[in-house]
Amino acid sequence: MTNNPLELSETELKEFLDAKVYAFNNPDFIESDPISIPHQFSKKEDIEIAGFLAATIAWGNRKSIIKNANTLMELMDNSPYDFVLNHSESNLENLAPFVHRTFNGNDCMQFVKSLQHIYINHNGLEGVFTKYAEADSLQPAISKFKSTFFEIDHLQRTEKHVSDPLRKSAAKRINMYLRWMIRNDNTGVDFGIWKNLSPSQLSCPLDVHSGNVARKLGILTRKQNDAKALLELDTNLRKLDKSDPVKYDFALFGLGVFEGF
Structure with missing residues (x-):
């Protein structure tokens, strides 16, 4: 030290x-924080998808982050897992007007397609991070997650919205998201719903x-x-x-x- x-x-x-x-x-922490978005849901997959999308746009003004994340949930009929798994092309088009800073409707549509790929072919978000986790760090797993997320046809521009620690990024938003999912704080803030990973691995x-x-x-x-x-x-x-x-x-x-x- x-x-x-x-x-x-x-x-x-x-x-x-x-x-x-x-x-x-x-619990007082929740209301003014992006973690308030996944707290609107009770189903595991809804929590993890809502959390992932809220964390992805968690930069800038916090009120604006929460407002736009809520808008995104509404565009997904407040059923993010069902939307990801079962969307049609016309459903996707509903996301076209969405924008948060440099994350726009095209990025949003790409994220939904990539998430569908993750859930259908890779055992969901928890499955990917668990598969590539190392005993004392999840940073290499974040890098593997990014390559898995973009292994389908995708817009090049959308890649910048998923950080890669192996390219020198601190990956703040994904590390925050992983804290939400893995850490069980017994106070009702962090969810602790990913049981195959340990808080000791978090950054x-x-x-x-x-x-x-x-x-x-x-x-x-x-x-x-x-x-x-x-x-x-x-x-x-x-x-x-x-x-x-x-x-x-x-x-x-x-x-x-x-x-x-």
């Missing part, structure tokens, strides 16, 4: 961050907020928010809690967004 500007010992740092996890990892969703707070606390020194920075942050968070390192995402994000740390 690097020296931190607050001059906290490792024990003090852990106590400080554990207290912040306790403060933010509770922290690294963005501007969590990165800046981590640097101020001395658990991240690298200036770019890229795959190397993620590895450094993961290594230090595992020293604090190797079984559930990404619980500290709540602390880092909460300190950055809600407390202006």
Whole structure:
């Protein structure tokens, strides 16, 4: 662990961050977060597809993310799994007007086709990540997921909407999504519905907020928010809690967004 500007010992740092996890990892967190989208559903496949699509567009203004993700669910008749599996060409055309920043209707239609391919041929989203998971990391599995997702005919432009850690990306949105699906926090925020994978394999969703707070606390020194920075942050968070390192995402994000740390 690097020296931190607050001059906290490792024990003090852990106590400080554990207290912040306790403060933010509770149901009050859901309403203003994109995780509110999959929380509208109860069926496993609806939760994982709604979550995947919400996480995919989770950049920019949070209110705008939630508003547009809700619009997308409405365009899919609020039955995302049924829509993915059984859509017709005319159903797909309903998605054409959708836009969130650079993610447009064409990308949306491609995502539905790729998701259908994943569920029909690869045992669903959980199946792909489970197949390629490594004992201590899901980053190689994210890369394999991307190649599986785009192994059907697809629009080249849509590839940029799925990150690849092996191409130096911190893959913030997919790591956030995996936290939602795998981590069972017993507070009703993260779902923990993927039982074949462990929270110990997860990586922290690294963005501007969590990165800046981590640097101020001395658990991240690298200036770019890229795959190397993620590895450094993961290594230090595992020293604090190797079984559930990404619980500290709540602390880092909460300190950055809600407390202006």
